Amino acid sequence: MITVTVPMKKSAEKYRVECRKHAFSALKHAIGGRRALLFTDSNVLALYGRAIHRALPGVPVYAMEAGEEHKTPQTLFALLQEMAGAGLNRASVLAVLGGGVVGDVGGLAASLYMRGIPCIQVPTTLLAQVDSAVGGKTAVDFCGVKNLVGAFWRPEKVIADPAFFATLPPRELRCGLGEIVKHGALDAALFARLTAQDDLFDLAFLAEIVPQNIAFKASVVAQDPFEKGLRKCLNLGHTTAHAFELSSGLSHGECVLWGILFESAFARSLPGADGEFLDRLEALARRALGGGEVPGVSGLRAALLDKKNTKADEVTLTLPLAPGKYALSQLPFAEYEAGLRAARERLC
Template sequence: MDSISTKNATVYFNSDVYSELNDYINTTNPSKIFVLVDTNTHDYCLPKFLERLPTGDIIIEVMEIPNGEEHKTIDICTGVWEALSEYNADRKSLLINLGGGVVTDLGGFVASTYMRGIAYINMPTSLLAMVDASVGGKTGVDLGALKNQIGVINEGALVGIDTTFLDTLPQNEMVSGFAEMLKHGLIYNKEYWNILTHLEKLDISDLDRLIYDSVVIKNKVVTEDPGEKGLRKILNFGHTLGHAIESYFLENADKTPILHGEAVAIGMLLESYLSTKICGLSVKELDIINEGILKTFTKVNITKNDQKHIIDLLQYDKKNSHGIVKFVLLEAIGQPKLDCVVSNELILEAFDYYSN
């Protein structure tokens, strides 16, 4: 597959990844190379990665963080910053983030802020990171249970997508990443949505092309609006309520945490219903969206009490301005609308629709 040029970097795929990575290292000659992994990618991905990373005399240090969204925190960043300092990382050092969305988000933020910025490369190993988190330069960490409240937009030197890493993923992580692909269809390309919701007509060999198409869609949006002043906001469809749901289930001890994509799937169902009330999305297309999403995602029980607390968390959404919650909704599949204001009463109505 051809590489994809972003505003400041390039995304390479499969057979090209390691040759381009090694060319970059040979050309830039970093003083040291640091590889950031989590406990899972340390065991399942790192050995294969290091086998294909001939670096001559350049020192390689591996840094490991715990696995899971609950560890995407400033405290973990502090530990990584301290490790970089202890290993005498300088401004010519290179950080390679080998992992899912937590590793690429956190690692990108660490690199962007250590000594006011060192070079970094993302090597996503989860479907979610391949189609979303590793591309576009958004880096950051959570503030308590609030998603991605601290961070910067800063692209890495390159992204290497080796889809053979997906062989290491459990099924629920694959499903989580699939939610972001469905989102790309809903906000940008109805034909792509139709393909994704009829996967029974495809086989596993088609996955690489679908991942590629998702990266193309995200890159087109990000290239036009790198600072998220306008168009890039459409990538947040399903995330206004999805992030609030994810945060709520993460911070409550009596709830079982749900994965990012699972929360976004709920958010897309809720926000599609809101779209029928505010933006003219047809009931027919709402039914198509419901059927497409519920083919893959099972419903989650969200009680009336849960709904109240989830609505309270909406105040922390990053699209808000002047205390007003702003949603991305749909006029039709493939036709998003920005900066929609929604009443709490309508949100509760959407939850009733979802539950029933």
């Protein structure tokens, strides 16, 4: 077992991310004698329902319908109702088993119920293990805007077991690889590891690099828990990715990979840009994507709605420059759009 501690700069609080096998017995141990409710989704319940009931007999289970379209206030309040019905109190714990959707909804419910109760996150997708379960951000989508309503709420513990990857469809692995390639663009050691690997989808390889990814994200979050400065580096590729997500129908991770490819093109003209590094980053993102049509760039005005923007007609980008180096850039929308068109020609 590898344990990563996520320390918090401005408080004594910290929590542990355990990268280990046997998630269900670890969860049972972590709950201990406390009253609990397990929150999951319909797909995870279908796959792991028997294991849940075997490990946690008597613990009530509530499963939301799987899918981003159900990451809503309605689902949040349905869960809060189940928590009240199960008689949870401040001495209780919410166990959250699933991908990033379940993690975000469950974490937010834990932050709201009785003004906050403990939660244990057991992420079951690659994306959730390397990204969403670490860092304490929780949210639901609202009024057509992703993650509009949320809170920072740290889990008591995170249990990350690579055995869950065995049931993930390849597309979900690719989704996690989007965030892993992003981390690689920001961390020179991880970049070297990723570029040396032939098969990025190999499950043993992925299990091996999960702790490195968690440690990288944890170190960033620890220095800037509320995204005032350094944590903005984690938005690399994401401004364009969020706009693609609304316009293309591709998954988040696929859009992150395309976002990295398009935004690398912007980075090439910046002082300090390392062209050879950007070539290698591009090749890595393409390998993770495994092909696919280059998304169109009309309809990307949605990029202006991004939460990261601070001025009305400007977009904010976190651009890769060199191994472990990035730049924050603000561009007028017209310039951004022209740059995307040029980047698309280059990528096609």
